[in-house]
Amino acid sequence: xxxxxxxxxxxxxxxxxxxxxxxxxxxxxxxxxxxxxxxxxxxxxxxxxxxxxxxxxxxxxxxxxxxxxxxxxxxxxxxxxxxxxxxxxxxxxxxxxxxxxxxxxxxxxxxxxxxxxxxxxxxxxxxxxxxxxxxxxxxxxxxxxxxxxxxxxxxxxxxxxxxxxxxxxxxxxxxxxxxxxxxxxxxxxxxxxxxxxxxxxxxxxxxxxxxxxxxxxxxxxxxxxxxxxxxxxxxxxxxxxxxxxxxxxxxxxxxxxxxxxxxxxxxxxxxxxxxxxxxxxxxxxxxxxxxxxxxxxxxxxxxxxxxxxxxxxxxxxxxxxxxxxxxxxxxxxxxxxx
Numbered sequence: 001x002x003x004x005x006x007x008x009x010x011x012x013x014x015x016x017x018x019x020x021x022x023x024x025x026x027x028x029x030x031x032x033x034x035x036x037x038x039x040x041x042x043x044x045x046x047x048x049x050x051x052x053x054x055x056x057x058x059x060x061x062x063x064x065x066x067x068x069x070x071x072x073x074x075x076x077x078x079x080x081x082x083x084x085x086x087x088x089x090x091x092x093x094x095x096x097x098x099x100x101x102x103x104x105x106x107x108x109x110x111x112x113x114x115x116x117x118x119x120x121x122x123x124x125x126x127x128x129x130x131x132x133x134x135x136x137x138x139x140x141x142x143x144x145x146x147x148x149x150x151x152x153x154x155x156x157x158x159x160x161x162x163x164x165x166x167x168x169x170x171x172x173x174x175x176x177x178x179x180x181x182x183x184x185x186x187x188x189x190x191x192x193x194x195x196x197x198x199x200x201x202x203x204x205x206x207x208x209x210x211x212x213x214x215x216x217x218x219x220x221x222x223x224x225x226x227x228x229x230x231x232x233x234x235x236x237x238x239x240x241x242x243x244x245x246x247x248x249x250x251x252x253x254x255x256x257x258x259x260x261x262x263x264x265x266x267x268x269x270x271x272x273x274x275x276x277x278x279x280x281x282x283x284x285x286x287x288x289x290x291x292x293x294x295x296x297x298x299x300x301x302x303x304x305x306x307x308x309x310x311x312x313x314x315x316x317x318x319x320x321x322x323x324x325x326x327x328x329x330x331x332x333x334x335x336x337x338x
Contacts, residue, residue: 001271001274001275001279001280001281001282001283001309001310002028002029002282002283002309003027003028003029003282003283003285003302003305003309004027004029004030004031004070004071004282004283004284004285005018005021005022005025005027005029005030005031005284005285005298006031006033006073006223006284006285006286006287007030007031007032007033007042007073008033008038008073008286009285009286009287009288009294009297009298010287010294011038011039011041011042012294014041014042015041015042015043015058015061016061018030018042019061019062019065019067020065021295021298022067023065023066023067025298025299025302026302027067027285027302028066028067028068029067029068029069029070029282029284030062030067030068030069030070031069031070031071031072031073031109031282031284032069032071032072032073033072033073033074033075034073034074034092035074035075035076035089035092035093035095035096036074036075036076036077036078036088036089036092036093036110036111037075037076037077037111038073038074038075038076043058045072045074045092045095045096045098045099046091046092046095048095048099049094049095049096049098049099050095055099055102055103059103069103069105070105070107070281070282070284071105071106071107071108071109071166071221071282071284072096072099072100072105072107072108072109073108073109073110074092074093074096074108074109074110075109075110075111075168076088076089076092076093076110076111076113077089077111077113077114077124078090078093078113078150078154079112079113079114079115079124079146079147079150079174080113080114080115080124081115081116081121081122081123081124082122082123089113093108093110093154093157094157096108097157097158097160097161097163098161100161100163101160101161101162101163105163106162106163106164107163107164107166107193107220107221107281108158108163108164108165108166109166109168109195109221109223110165110166110167110168110195111167111168111170111173111175112147112151112167112173112174112175112180112184113147113150113173113174114126114172114173114174115142115146115147115174116142117138117141117142118138118141119141119145125138125142126171126172126173126174127139127142142174143174143183147174147184148184148187148188151165151184151187151188151192152187152188155188155189155191155192158191159191164191164192164193164220165191165192165193166193166194166195166220166221167181167184167192167193167194167195168194168195168196168197168200168223169181169194169197169200169201170197170200171200171204176200176204177201177204177206178206178211178214178215181194181215181218182214182215182218185218190218193218193219193220193221194215194218194219194220194221195220195221195222195223196208196211196212196215196219196221196222196223197222197223197224197225197286198224198225198226198227198270199223199225199226199227199255199286199288202227202229202253202261202262203227203229203239203252203253204239205239208270209269209270209273212270212273212274212277212279213273213276213277215277216277216278217277217278217279219274219277219279220281221281221282221284222274222279222281222282222283222284223284223285223286224258224267224283224284224285224286224301224305225255225256225258225285225286225287225288226255226256226257226258226259226260226261226262227253227254227255227256227261227262228253228254228255228256228260228261229252229253229261230251230252230253230254231252233250233251233252234252234253236252237252238252239252239253241253246290248290248291254290255288255289255290256288256289256290256291256292257287257289257292257296257297257300257301258285258300258301258304258305259300259301259304260289260292260300264304264307264308267304267305267308268308271308271309271310275310275314280313280314283305283309285298285301285302285305287301
């Protein structure tokens with residue numbers, strides 16, 4: 001495993017300034033982010049896909065610093081009922097596949113998106129299917145007519161460029177928990193994997209370790225971000241608070257720097273859980289923190305990850321492998337050869 005920086009953490013800085021900030025913290029891997037919901041501050045995937053000179057300069061800016069792009073992020077809503085919004089998100093996605101394929105980057109982190117509740121809807125409709133029986137038909141339409149058909153076609157595009165689509169379970173999106181992720185993956189196939197981010201799971205009541213154990217090798221990429229839960233507000237308002245996104249002090253949960261919501265012990269347990277299912281890829285630091293500066297958040301995240309990340313690859317065997325059991329039995333009986 002190796003630390004990475006999710007570039008969207010520093011959209012107030014230029015692409016080069018973001019790379020330099022990562023380098024100051026000895027971060028070699030970069031998750032490049034633009035398109036969809038993410039403002040095209042650091043780069044425009046459509047421009048890079050159509051301009052070889054610009055793409056070469058983009059690549060050189062990373063390589064000259066001794067860094068490497070480990071993944072791209074293009075978080076949008078290609079299922080949006082507004083055709084212009086959906087088309088724009090899809091175009092960004094296709095362009096991102098093209099530049100990833102050209103640069104040999106194998107993972108694209110994405111959101112599944114949210115369609116309307118029917119063919120005449122004009123706004124996205126996040127349906128919790130278990131809430132009311134009357135939602136069943138709309139929910140069925142969403143999955144069978146919009147979600148699965150789109151992602152089957154998207155997977156074909158990804159396959160052309162030999163990239164994997166790392167869908168991040170995220171509230172407000174069609175894929176937000178274990179069940180919905182597994183449903184999409186089963187319908188589409190292994191081109192769809194998971195971008196695992198525990199911060200979106202805790203406040204739903206999902207145990208991130210259990211999700212890791214369930215998803216297993218379907219986890220293709222990992223974001224590291226924490227959540228601070230205010231138990232008093234949770235007990236008062238529940239997880240589905242109506243507070244505004246940026247009304248941090250009124251929400252029962254808020255994103256935070258790793259270690260500021262859950263202890264270092266959890267992050268140790270998570271590293272081992274990921275290792276047990278075979279994950280050995282980047283741990284992409286995402287700074288989304290209301291009470292610390294970006295620089296403080298990044299420094300604290302790096303410090304904690306250095307404490308919990310293994311230095312060496314997984315061991316190939318435990319200490320007993322290769323030890324002759326018959327010799328072991330003789331030693332126990334006191335008859336072993338000296």
